[in-house]
């Protein structure tokens with residue numbers, strides 16, 4: 001077919017109008033104007049130009065995701081400063097901490113800021129996970145971002161754990177010894193994994209080198225990469241809009257500058273002030289120098305592993321250290337892929353009934369866990385009652401099967417009471433959350449000498 005001959009007709013009216021517009025160049029911005037342009041374009045690289053008004057409500061996100069970014073930036077900047085004073089060798093690490101605290105200007109403040117921000121980050125990451133869970137913020141298309149979030153939580157814990165060893169004091173040495181011993185229970189590859197992480201059969205100079213490399217380079221880089229991906233996904237998928245039951249979300253949009261940015265700025269400044277205030281008065285712990293020959297009594301893991309350590313006191317290690325935590329993690333990762341009730345996205349606790357059920361499940365979970373820990377301490381004796389069975393059956397399979405029966409019964413009960421699948425799953429999650437929190441509290445505050453149950457760890 002022949003090419004159409006180019007048209008010689010004059011361009012359409014709109015085009016002629018566009019061409020006729022005389023573009024008067026803007027006057028060049030002064031220094032303040034230029035600064036504002038740079039800042040605005042930086043903000044608009046990180047945020048969309050407009051955001052939904054309801055997403056600005058502080059009682060929806062509580063700003064927890066933003067707080068995590070602030071804490072990460074604080075950790076990176078204080079961490080870099082700490083590198084100037086710290087020596088990663090067993091002979092010098094402890095002394096370098098003492099010198100940092102006593103001879104370096106603001107050294108103590110910087111260490112305190114780093115320590116407390118790191119611990120706060122574990123708590124805030126968990127709270128952010130709970131906020132997302134209880135508002136169904138993981139519903140499609142955000143399923144994969146939930147998985148990225150769970151990986152971030154694990155990395156935040158790993159960053160804390162590897163940092164714990166660096167001061168090389170008694171607390172650090174023994175908490176890492178207890179913590180890494182859990183890895184040995186992984187079937188088949190447990191010993192190889194432990195040796196790989198420790199760089200030998202026990203915590204020593206090679207462990208410090210390994211943990212140092214993981215702590216200052218590998219884990220922070222992995223967190224930075226995953227956070228960038230996480231935030232990019234939040235921007236693409238947009239944040240789930242909060243709403244009341246039976247009401248569509250308010251979709252009014254406002255400009256990011258100044259509406260969102262001013263809130264973020266005030267929020268960040270308030271948190272920075274609180275952090276600096278706290279770090280000025282409360283010192284990060286530092287005990288005597290590590291002594292591999294003298295184990296403290298009780299020898300406890302870091303606080304975020306106390307729930308696991310407590311679980312190990314009631315189950316055979318294969319179940320306490322591997323099967324139960326492994327299934328817990330698998331369950332957490334699969335939450336967004338289970339059948340979803342899309343109606344509940346953005347509604348706190350799915351519904352009014354869901355809220356009541358979640359509250360009741362939490363209280364029940366706390367009471368049941370306390371009751372079970374007491375019963376196991378003073379009455380239950382599976383291996384003694386069933387001496388003919390191997391201990392991984394009497395103290396593993398049997399209590400584990402009972403636990404599964406209780407959980408299945410609870411789920412069915414929630415459904416019999418008229419709750420939807422989604423609300424029943426929320427009830428189960430809340431029950432398990434309460435159990436984990438209770439085990440952690442018991443481990444931290446109610447275990448004393450020889451890990452016996454005592455009042456407030458005495």
Ligand code: HEM
Nearest residue numbers: 061065066068069129137138145146149150152153239240
């Ligand atoms: C270093 C850790 C993390 C950072 C810096 C981070 C940052 C953020 C930010 C800034 C948002 C926007 C809304 C908000 O502030 O709530 C967000 C949303 C989200 N986060 Fe995270 N997050 C982290 C960890 C997690 C974890 C542990 C989970 C869950 C397992 C998670 C899952 C999600 C999901 C699914 C959304 C979208 C929620 C919605 O649309 O309502 N994040 N995150």
